[in-house]
Amino acid sequence: MKKVAIGVDIGGTNTAIGVVDGEGNVMVKDSIPTPSHGNLDRYIEELTVAIKELIKSVKLVNSDIEILGIGIGAPNGNYYNGTIEYAPNLSFQGVVPLVELLKKSFPELDALALTNDANAAAIGEMIYGGAKGMKNFVMFTLGTGVGSGIVVNGDLVYGADGFAGECGHTVLIPEGRMCGCGTKGHLEAYCSAPGMKRTAFEILVRDNAVNSLLADKSYKELDSKMIFDAAEKGDKVALEVFEKTGHWLGQALADTVHHLSPEAVFLFGGPTAAGDYIFKPTKAGMEKYLLPIFKDKIQILPSKLKQGDAAIVGASALVWKEVDK
Amino acid sequence: MKKVAIGVDIGGTNTAIGVVDGEGNVMVKDSIPTPSHGNLDRYIEELTVAIKELIKSVKLVNSDIEILGIGIGAPNGNYYNGTIEYAPNLSFQGVVPLVELLKKSFPELDALALTNDANAAAIGEMIYGGAKGMKNFVMFTLGTGVGSGIVVNGDLVYGADGFAGECGHTVLIPEGRMCGCGTKGHLEAYCSAPGMKRTAFEILVRDNAVNSLLADKSYKELDSKMIFDAAEKGDKVALEVFEKTGHWLGQALADTVHHLSPEAVFLFGGPTAAGDYIFKPTKAGMEKYLLPIFKDKIQILPSKLKQGDAAIVGASALVWKEVDK
Numbered sequence: 001m002k003k004v005a006i007g008v009d010i011g012g013t014n015t016a017i018g019v020v021d022g023e024g025n026v027m028v029k030d031s032i033p034t035p036s037h038g039n040l041d042r043y044i045e046e047l048t049v050a051i052k053e054l055i056k057s058v059k060l061v062n063s064d065i066e067i068l069g070i071g072i073g074a075p076n077g078n079y080y081n082g083t084i085e086y087a088p089n090l091s092f093q094g095v096v097p098l099v100e101l102l103k104k105s106f107p108e109l110d111a112l113a114l115t116n117d118a119n120a121a122a123i124g125e126m127i128y129g130g131a132k133g134m135k136n137f138v139m140f141t142l143g144t145g146v147g148s149g150i151v152v153n154g155d156l157v158y159g160a161d162g163f164a165g166e167c168g169h170t171v172l173i174p175e176g177r178m179c180g181c182g183t184k185g186h187l188e189a190y191c192s193a194p195g196m197k198r199t200a201f202e203i204l205v206r207d208n209a210v211n212s213l214l215a216d217k218s219y220k221e222l223d224s225k226m227i228f229d230a231a232e233k234g235d236k237v238a239l240e241v242f243e244k245t246g247h248w249l250g251q252a253l254a255d256t257v258h259h260l261s262p263e264a265v266f267l268f269g270g271p272t273a274a275g276d277y278i279f280k281p282t283k284a285g286m287e288k289y290l291l292p293i294f295k296d297k298i299q300i301l302p303s304k305l306k307q308g309d310a311a312i313v314g315a316s317a318l319v320w321k322e323v324d325k
Numbered sequence: 326m327k328k329v330a331i332g333v334d335i336g337g338t339n340t341a342i343g344v345v346d347g348e349g350n351v352m353v354k355d356s357i358p359t360p361s362h363g364n365l366d367r368y369i370e371e372l373t374v375a376i377k378e379l380i381k382s383v384k385l386v387n388s389d390i391e392i393l394g395i396g397i398g399a400p401n402g403n404y405y406n407g408t409i410e411y412a413p414n415l416s417f418q419g420v421v422p423l424v425e426l427l428k429k430s431f432p433e434l435d436a437l438a439l440t441n442d443a444n445a446a447a448i449g450e451m452i453y454g455g456a457k458g459m460k461n462f463v464m465f466t467l468g469t470g471v472g473s474g475i476v477v478n479g480d481l482v483y484g485a486d487g488f489a490g491e492c493g494h495t496v497l498i499p500e501g502r503m504c505g506c507g508t509k510g511h512l513e514a515y516c517s518a519p520g521m522k523r524t525a526f527e528i529l530v531r532d533n534a535v536n537s538l539l540a541d542k543s544y545k546e547l548d549s550k551m552i553f554d555a556a557e558k559g560d561k562v563a564l565e566v567f568e569k570t571g572h573w574l575g576q577a578l579a580d581t582v583h584h585l586s587p588e589a590v591f592l593f594g595g596p597t598a599a600g601d602y603i604f605k606p607t608k609a610g611m612e613k614y615l616l617p618i619f620k621d622k623i624q625i626l627p628s629k630l631k632q633g634d635a636a637i638v639g640a641s642a643l644v645w646k647e648v649d650k
Contacts, residue, residue, distance in 0.1 A: 076618065085618065136485040150584065152477050152484075159477075159586020160461040161622065169616050170580040174498060181616055255495040259475065259584050261484020291494050291506055293401065293410065297486065 069111025122149025250285020394436025447474025575610020
């Protein structure tokens with residue numbers, strides 16, 4: 001009997017679904033639109049159909065398959081209640097009891113669990129990735145926002161109400177840039193992909209750098225991939241963007257280390273593809289702020305989850321963690 | 326059989342020792358000098374004698390007493406190894422295997438454990454104080470420095486190497502005041518008792534406030550109690566010191582909440598005796614920086630440990646926690 005888990009990643013526009021084996025390989029996957037109409041019942045129906053189709057298709061190839069459960073990654077996902085709560089980027093209002101609703105469609109499955117996407121990524125790293133065997137680590141995801149997942153003594157930290165690990169909203173620079181959440185100076189406003197764009201334009205403005213490769217992009221179109229490409233060509237503005245982003249991220253990581261004393265910090269997401277451009281200044285920034293007892297002890301590592309499938313794989317890892325209990 | 330625990334608090338100048346009952350009452354206590362000569366063997370001898378004397382004296386009053394173990398709070402205390410490591414304020418060099426050495430004097434005791442003083446205070450709060458029944462909370466101790474202890478799922482967080490919970494060394498203001506650890510901008514440089522003194526002089530200078538009650542104290546003599554007394558008399562500089570200290574502490578607490586989603590934050594130490602002067606701006610500062618999902622949820626509470634005995638009581642709580650395992 002081959003045991004597999006379903007991973008569901010609910011994003012603002014699409015919901016990705018996959019069947020994942022015990023090694024973190026996606027056997028088959030699909031995606032449906034995350035509705036903008038806010039009709040929850042219809043969405044649950046569509047999600048149920050999509051999951052059942054995927055299960056049918058893997059069983060066609062291998063009839064000897066056991067489905068262990070469904071893991072869901074979603075913005076503002078509350079693990080304790082199995083709910084999505086007031087997610088600003090989803091059309092559903094208020095508190096959505098997703099696990100309860102999905103349970104009705106899959107009464108035969110014991111392990112149904114939900115958390116936010118960064119927590120799911122941390123569990124994915126622990127179950128399938130570079131954190132196998134680690135008991136204390138943190139995961140920072142850099143993308144549209146900055147997310148984080150914290151593992152202490154081998155368990156994800158959910159906190160008193162299920163929302164722990166919002167390190168993207170720690171204060172990096174008091175009274176600094178406006179964050180998407182409405183508060184000033186948060187890490188996310190600096191070290192997310194849009195944060196890097198903001199940094200690029202700050203430098204363009206400061207140096208009036210009309211000859212930079214980044215100077216012919218509009219504020220709307222510039223993205224972190226373009227900044228990486230320009231850095232590869234030696235563009236000074238682009239190189240400084242990575243320097244600053246890494247330094248800022250390192251400062252935040254030092255704070256996290258002082259809280260938790262992790263063995264390693266994993267970085268995940270688009271900007272981490274820039275390799276040393278981002279990892280080197282991040283390491284230097286972190287070391288600068290650390291107490292002597294922590295210096296040269298904490299590894300900063302790239303996530304081993306495959307970029308494209310990571311959200312599905314991370315969500316599916318929740319199931320293995322549940323079954324393990 | 327009445328069960329009791331020994332608490333030992335190792336400070337820079339004195340080592341306080343007490344026998345503590347299950348309700349956190351100190352039945353009898355003593356203190357010996359923490360040596361400046363660095364002679365570890367002699368210190369262990371003296372400590373052993375003092376502990377044995379105390380045990381003898383409680384057994385004289387009540388022969389029906391069982392000693393469960395010895396809990397030790399010490400700067401740079403490493404719970405995992407039972408060691409004190411490179412403590413800047415103690416005369417012992419390098420790594421001191423205190424638990425191992427003390428075990429030789431008390432082979433009959435199973436529970437010997439050591440951690441730093443702020444962690445001990447957090448465990449004390451959980452076993453005897455206001456955090457009874459709480460599974461997720463943090464403790465911040467304000468004194469010569471700013472210490473912290475973190476509890477997740479009912480257990481103290483020690484992290485990968487036993488040094489978690491150094492929130493006093495998170496970055497509050499990048500490139501700000503020099504911290505005692507040699508790095509700039511750490512919380513401890515602002516919200517410790519000496520940090521409040523620094524703030525007072527900053528305000529005196531900024532406003533050239535020669536008429537402030539604080540203006541006739543030297544930099545060396547001004548302390549947080551004097552600032553409190555002046556605030557009670559309506560002194561504007563003193564009142565602003567509390568306003569700023571609270572705001573800064575609140576900013577740091579928000580960062581901690583975003584990491585850990587605790588149920589409550591406990592504050593302990595001299596400056597907290599100022600009550601609303603410090604608690605009100607701390608609460609306001611924290612709320613200002615919190616994500617909507619955390620707003621108006623997190624209690625900021627004064628520690629219920631008695632100021633004078635807290636270090637002994639906290640250290641003794643380690644024993645109950647060990648026995649509980």
